[in-house]
Amino acid sequence: MNATSTSLNLREIPVLLRGESEPINESIQRCTPGRILLYFAVIFAGAGLFGAAMGCWRAPLQALYTALKLPLILLLTTLGNALLNGMLAPLFGLNISFRQSLLAILMSFTIAAAILASFSPLLFFLVWNTPPLAQRADLSGLAHSSILLTQVAMIAFAGAAANLRLSQLLLRLSGSASIARGILIGWLAGNLLLGTQLSWIFRPFVGSPGLPVQFLRDDALRGSFFDAVIHAARHLFFQ
Amino acid sequence: MSDNNPFPLPVPPPIPGRASAGLNLPLREALDDRVPVSGFITAIESILRQPRRIIYQLRQEGQSGLIGRLLVIAVVCSLVYGVIVGTFSRSDQLYQFWTAPVKVSLGLLVSALICLPSLYIFSCLSGSQARLVEVFGLLAGLLALTTVLLIGFAPVAWVFSESTKSLPAIGTLHLIFWVIATCFGVRFMHAGFNHLSAQSSAGLKVWVIVFLLVALQMSTALRPIVGTSDTFLPVEKKFFVSHWFECMDK
Numbered sequence: 502m503n504a505t506s507t508s509l510n511l512r513e514i515p516v517l518l519r520g521e522s523e524p525i526n527e528s529i530q531r532c533t534p535g536r537i538l539l540y541f542a543v544i545f546a547g548a549g550l551f552g553a554a555m556g557c558w559r560a561p562l563q564a565l566y567t568a569l570k571l572p573l574i575l576l577l578t579t580l581g582n583a584l585l586n587g588m589l590a591p592l593f594g595l596n597i598s599f600r601q602s603l604l605a606i607l608m609s610f611t612i613a614a615a616i617l618a619s620f621s622p623l624l625f626f627l628v629w630n631t632p633p634l635a636q637r638a639d640l641s642g643l644a645h646s647s648i649l650l651t652q653v654a655m656i657a658f659a660g661a662a663a664n665l666r667l668s669q670l671l672l673r674l675s676g677s678a679s680i681a682r683g684i685l686i687g688w689l690a691g692n693l694l695l696g697t698q699l700s701w702i703f704r705p706f707v708g709s710p711g712l713p714v715q716f717l718r719d720d721a722l723r724g725s726f727f728d729a730v731i732h733a734a735r736h737l738f739f740q
Numbered sequence: 741m742s743d744n745n746p747f748p749l750p751v752p753p754p755i756p757g758r759a760s761a762g763l764n765l766p767l768r769e770a771l772d773d774r775v776p777v778s779g780f781i782t783a784i785e786s787i788l789r790q791p792r793r794i795i796y797q798l799r800q801e802g803q804s805g806l807i808g809r810l811l812v813i814a815v816v817c818s819l820v821y822g823v824i825v826g827t828f829s830r831s832d833q834l835y836q837f838w839t840a841p842v843k844v845s846l847g848l849l850v851s852a853l854i855c856l857p858s859l860y861i862f863s864c865l866s867g868s869q870a871r872l873v874e875v876f877g878l879l880a881g882l883l884a885l886t887t888v889l890l891i892g893f894a895p896v897a898w899v900f901s902e903s904t905k906s907l908p909a910i911g912t913l914h915l916i917f918w919v920i921a922t923c924f925g926v927r928f929m930h931a932g933f934n935h936l937s938a939q940s941s942a943g944l945k946v947w948v949i950v951f952l953l954v955a956l957q958m959s960t961a962l963r964p965i966v967g968t969s970d971t972f973l974p975v976e977k978k979f980f981v982s983h984w985f986e987c988m989d990k
Contacts, residue, residue, distance in 0.1 A: 518861060616861050616865075619857035620858060622858075623858060623954065630977055630978075
């Protein structure tokens with residue numbers, strides 16, 4: 502591909518999914534505007550489709566909101582941690598530039614988004630087969646759990662596959678399993694911390710039948726994901 | 741053994757098509773593989789006897805005609821099998837003669853379309869070099885082989901349809917036939933991916949489970965395919981397991 506090309510070459514996506522070492526190494530070494538644009542486009546389209554499938558159970562407007570919010574979380578997590586991740590790589594022993602580390606993480610989110618896009622027809626089908634939210638309280642509880650679990654399984658699979666490819670790339674770049682593992686854990690920890698809090702701020706994704714459809718909750722910036730987890734754990738074990 | 745044996749052991753003649761059937765032989769090395777698949781009968785024969793030929797042809801450029809033929813075979817065979825499914829309820833509702841075929845055919849095609857994107861992604865993750873059109877072709881081959889085999893089961897299914905009034909029994913029978921036929925279809929698809937440089941079959945195995953679940957749920961979403969109903973599509977939404985339990989209780 503031309504180094505200065507800005508056209509979208511969709512054939513790069515199967516290459517990423519297959520984890521082909523040579524072309525991926527070249528992608529990391531030679532960053533083109535077209536490639537970055539492609540990654541952004543796939544993240545927006547892929548995560549957006551999956552988000553729409555998540556939100557459509559509640560209402561069409563919720564589908565639109567979640568279709569916008571899910572890609573935003575992935576991109577904001579990538580950009581928000583770009584500086585930290587760029588510094589962590591050399592600290593763990595891999596001398597790659599800030600741009601290369603950003604591209605590597607963007608690449609892994611692109612893989613995850615492509616996988617999520619392929620799962621979105623399945624999720625749409627599942628939602629279509631589920632009784633509408635709050636039609637019957639007993640059914641909705643069961644359906645809510647099954648949809649939630651399916652979504653978690655799909656996102657977990659996409660995340661695992663993306664990180665597997667990222668760890669393979671880091672191993673090739675560093676030539677050492679311990680360095681690659683250290684960087685991956687460092688990047689994952691940072692992304693987990695920021696990503697969970699962004700998800701908390703951008704809630705709701707599926708929506709609740711008792712609450713109005715909103716892009717952000719009125720108390721979006723109040724509390725944190727970890728506060729909620731601790732509160733739920735206390736409620737479960739000590740009350 | 742002496743080389744001068746005046747009575748050499750008889751060598752059996754080569755079995756026709758044997759070389760083509762060898763799974764380890766790379767595609768294109770057997771002459772049979774390179775013979776184009778033209779016409780519907782040839783396509784049906786090839787998918788049953790020479791699946792490598794179909795797989796090889798799907799790898800070539802401009803095979804939309806072959807994919808189209810496989811899809812037409814799948815549609816026609818599923819419609820025919822659907823008529824057999826509909827015979828069970830024809831005494832109660834005559835329109836089951838057309839609703840059952842339409843539902844069987846539509847359900848199978850829509851299930852395949854829903855699962856196509858994930859099949860492509862799983863094939864890429866397993867290292868396969870298959871293009872989207874090749875994956876679509878293999879999926880069309882799966883559907884064609886499955887439905888052709890269902891036609892083979894059709895006379896047996898018809899005999900049972902005529903002789904029993906038990907909805908769970910006939911439903912289970914159709915399910916068993918479909919599962920057996922799908923197993924052969926999946927075997928064809930696996931062979932296809934093996935020839936397309938797939939390094940691992942784990943992803944494809946997961947996909948097969950997803951496809952089976954989607955198809956089973958589709959049978960519930962389009963119910964009743966076997967029994968009778970006042971409406972073409974059900975009013976209430978259910979998961980297939982709970983629907984099965986309800987049918988068993990009746």
